[in-house]
Amino acid sequence: MLTLQIPSIAISFALLFAVYKFILHPALLSPLANIPNAHWSSPFSELWILWVRYKKRENRTVHAAHQALGPVVRLGPKELSINDVEGLRTVYSGGFEKGEWYSIFDNYGVPCMFSSWYSRPHSARKRMISNIYSKSVVQSSLALQVQSHKILYRRLLPIISTSTSGPEGIDVLSVFHAVTMDFVTAYLFGFQFSSNFLQNEEERKHWLDLYHSRKTHTFFSQELPRFTKFFKGLGVYFVPRWVDAANAELEHWTKEKTDRTTAFLTKRDVENPADEATVFKALMSGVDKESRTKGLDSVLAQETLKFPVLSMASEMIDHLAAGHETSGITLTYLAWHLSQDLELQNRLRAELLTLSPTFNFEPGQEKHELPSSKDLDALPLLHAILMETLRLDAAIPGNQPRMTPFPSCKISGYEIPSGVRVGAQAYSLHRNEGAFPEPLKWDVGRWLDESNGYSKAQRRERERWFWAFSSGGRMCVGSNFAMHQIKLVVAALYTNFRTYIVDDEGIEQEDGYTCGPRGNKLILRFEKAEVGSE
Template sequence: MSHFVAGPIDDILKSGVVPLVLAAPLLLALLYILVPHFTSHAKLRKYPGPKAAGFTRLWLAKQVRMGKRSEVIHKEHEKYGKFVRIGPKEVSIDDPAALAVVFVASKNRGLFNTRNRAEHTRKRKIVSHTFAPKSVREFHPYISNTVAGLLRKYDAACEKAEKNPTASSSQYGERMKGWAVVNTLDAYNALAFDIIGDLAFGEPFGMIERDFQDTVEITREDGSTFYAPAVQILNERGEYSATLGCLPPWIRPWMKYIDPWFARGLASVNNLTGIARTRVNKRLKEGAGDRKDILSHLQNGRDAEGKPMGVPELTAEALTQLIAGSDTTSNSSCAIMFYIVSNPRCHKKLQQELDSTFGPQGISGVLDYEDVKALPYLSACIQEALRLHSTSGMGLPRIMTQDTEVCGEVFPAGTILSVPSYSIHRLKEYWGPDADEFKPERWLESEERTRELEKALNVFSYGPRSCVGRNVATMELWCFILTLNLRYDFRLVEENQKLEVVEGFLRKPVECLMGIKRREPVFNV
């Protein structure tokens, strides 16, 4: 029997059929990569970049998977110049002049990811009213109340350190004697989630009151519920989405089977929807009362035909607000405070401006945005920190729907173009030889110079798909940063402490330990 089987197998091996069968998939893969490179993508071959990137998107996916996309692409621009090919049909353009073209000439289900232009216009008409200046002013009491909750937690931590000044020094050294040590990223995550929870779903998530614990209720499609950490879910969702989007379309459905990391990311995508589903269902069941928040505006909004949003669409938009208004704000808050505190000269100068404006009496709560928006050095510090951190560093790639000229180069229809914020925020020809330094004074040289810098600052994106909630984000950041620096002293736990950042969809600090101490006078909140 064995001789009967072995004979035909030997004949097949000798015939060369097996090597041909094994080689066929490899040959097809090579053709899949090489044919477009020399045909439909041939016009992009003139742009320099990593060799692998010209043939496959796996190079870009690897950078995203490692959490360093913006930094890596920035180094490629430093090496090759303005235009860098980062994919078979994708080019990165390091020039602010490209913003107006790329973000208007592009082809892009909540407002953020709706690709159909007519549908996007319909959604934006409803949502834009929600974030008009008049509507945003109605949000201030909710934001103020949530910030006051964080101040109470900070006050309690400071009081504990005052009563036992050696507690922190025993763990962090004599430098921290009398200071309360806090992982401020946890605090800013809790603050941002509670604010957007209050605005988008009718009540905070309660993270501040739970000492920054981020566990929330999640509703599955079948109606069952469970609890999981919201910040981790949001982080995993961003990392997963950013990486998956860089992979070739044919392989995406299989990645959850190839790498468990993708399976966890997909679960987080579904769980994030479950968070929004829980909150929207509860709000619709209990009613809005007399609240004037984001969800009530969305419920009352009408499109051009007078039609409101249905429950699934309402949930999708509330989810969009949760994604857009949580870790963007927490990441930015953490980075802004790090840059201010890590530069003692700037920190002192900011506190002098705040003290001279509000007097020795300080403040007993959170000031209205109208009272703080005109403070020049506060604004300069925030703008400069947002520039250096670049929360959305990748520049949100866009597909060109027609042949498009950008910065003197014509790109064929179907080309994916991106203008990396992280890189244009560091262009020395715009920002000067000290572009890598935190220098708020660059925003105060003259009105003309400030207008020039603003053209190269891409914090809230550009054009019809720019951040619709920038008015809310601005109000939050200005009021919050002012209140913290007027009320407390801050100190880095280590003098030469660095801000470690990992990038998924957004660039997010890993942690930021700081010492805090109350300034005089002290007010209750």
Template sequence: MASLFDLPKPLLVALLIFTATVCRFAYIGLTCPTRHIPGPWYTRFTHLRLKRAVVTGQRIFYIDSLHQEYGPIVRLSPFEVGVSDLNGFREIHKIGTKYLKSTWYQRLANFPKAGVFTMIDPREHGPRRKLLSRSFSRTYLVENWEPVVREKARLAVEKIRKAAVADRADVYNWWMLLASDVSAHLAFGESFRMLETGHANQFIRVLKKLTMGAGIMVEMPLLRLLRFVPVTAVQEMFNANDYIIKGAGRAVEMARSRTGEANIFAKVIDDCEKEGEGHIEDMDVRIEAMNVIIAGTDTTGVTLTYLTWAVLQRPELRKKLEEETAGLEDGFTENDLIALPLLNAVIEETLRLYGAAPSSLPRVVPQGGAKLGGHFIPQGTTVSTQAYTFHRDPQIWEDPLTFSPTRWLSPKPDVPAPASSPDAKTAFHPFGAGARSCVGIHLARMELRYAVAFLFRECKGLRLSERTTPESMAFENFFLIAPKAHRCEIELRE
């Protein structure tokens, strides 16, 4: 009688692999710790459907569609659960929470040490965060960095205006240059002059490659094997680390030099020395300098791009913004901008629908497990909350898909704005929430305010170019969002 072992060897190996895979899936499915949570049947066996959504830039849409179908607590994979329940969100992100960042962040860290963004242990993260927070407080920024932000925003708009009058201006490019020039200037203490030259310098280009590589590797670790492929572009991606870490040494030099222009780390180092309550090594300064540039560039650049797009689709709104900003005195400050109701409402509404970081903020359920939205979730499970879904919840926002800045304005003096309801306040988190919320929030808001004020004050009558369409502006989602076309062109006919 013929036996299995009579089969040709390749077929036998294929059969064994297939059987092992089926057994593995069956085992995961039967022992799946989240099997009692609602969700598509296949998410009990594998994370592959979720992975497909991640690598094709569709994660936020896929998870949102699962919430629509299965409710506020949904199984995304055997070990990950989506949460769009408000009380669940409060519990996960409250100050002093025991839900820590998942190891996804650690795997994202491509540098020799973790920085404020990727640290997981609160005992490590807390002191670092405290040190950086002082340099990013609004008071400190207004006293030390407001003129730099203002001048760069003015210059970006001057460049946009020139290009838009001549032919068309790609605001995606200009807003990215603005945001990286600001972040780099704060981190290094000297301008990279990218707005002046109109393109990113070598350091920023390599840093971008490095973060892109880290983003790909964290999702597809097997691709690390590519480092052995002798192709220059691939090798550059893997060797970028050394170049960047070396380049970031300039941030340390500038911070420690008392003769050059200061950077934000000069204060961090001073604070450590003065108060003796913190400790930061040169490598930490390098890593945090890179963090500031990485975290501060695409986030602000993309948000400004979508703001421009959203306003220019609405000529009435554009005119009102032009009128409001025309009323500013020439030497206006951020305090004057904070007093402009429409400008701030437009920024908030942009952050609601088009904030650049609407994806899952993965956290791990602490020891003992937790009950969220009426479901028990075992310890060790990753729970993911995404702003994309909270910001579009029809139970919280009226007509949630419509871009409507007036929801942020009081209709009458004694009537609160619809967006100031307690639920809306909890649900709205474009800058994250709790102890891990954005360190750069005041810097980002300052950049957004100045850029919007200069744009609509200096460029009256802007319109979208024909090449800027809903398709070209559709979201691509790789942790952050970006327009699919990676451009957003506008025109100005005088």
């Protein structure tokens, strides 16, 4: 009889253990049990938040949870979302590490600076290139100045000038992705090896189609990487096979530019400033120095120094992908907002015409000069327009997760154990009503002086909550470059043209990590602004 009872007792104990481990402990005894749950199932399962992400509703769903429950909410058994300045300071300025979620940003099978899980290898890579992305270097770079002149006056402005002859308008999302790609690849590889997407529309369309289409299939590889890999080994593909082919083609395109730039830099000195491969040269020099001075003792020995060619190429594809997409999205929404307000366009143009020289463009004219980068950066209305666009239409509004350290930490008053995924999203931070009254309104006055009804204290508070480039040691390394190239493009366009909406269907922003218009287009009509008019 006892022998017959043993299986029943074992099953009972197994059931009790399961109830304790998966229900009682996470709901009542876990250190996370005191944190409000975004969904009733959050303490027990990841299925709810995974479903929200799969359906591309994370940003607004999590934001609604914060509005109802406060600055810290529980999304899953071991996942939190935070939405306060104190929490940001703890997590992002406190050195919390990244995790497996970022491995999708590896290229060629090796990590780049952005996808590196840990801060030490990240810092070692960052030291190689952070200087050339500093504000002072970006604004004083002769190479960037010459590259900017060529891109604006030989490519962008002539293309826009020819578009003013008809009422049909042009897709500015495509044009803005093109101009930002041309900018960033020139700064990476030098002008001779950069893209020319502005003038080569066929290549641009093919490249952007590849990039955009494979972006729609990131969920399984990012949120369930081991699950996806296991079933892929069994011949079950949750991610279409053509996604791998698209990624391979994009990697080949970048690797070819990397190889040509390497060969050029190792054989001769750069004579034309436009051909200066500013970023790649700094990275190549940094990798060489790390290899010579530290070798096997380097924190990069098993990654960057073991696969130097692929590691440098991985870094380049990350910079050009992130650099063209985020700036292109920002320019699109900025132009969309301006196209709804002719009076604001006139005010902006009046401010731009105070520059000396101006960005005035005349087709066929041989000589055009760029104004001082510092003078451009000091224009208050231009800066306010850009800041408000980055706030309301952040190109990366989604969650940026980190992992809590061992053995535990305190976040916004809660004691959190190690190994918990915790993150913030610009989407929610930028809609804080205390920092941004009427947060859904695009209001450039927020970033101007007290004459617009905002005090200096209010402006400081807004700047504390502004998070378009993240924060801490792992914030966007290219933020100064992004701000500079966007201001150059906006100044060049609105000095010479006015814009009007032709078709903005689908302009509402996607929901996810990096987010552009749902319709993947914006059609604007350009009209030549008369010289001296405002």
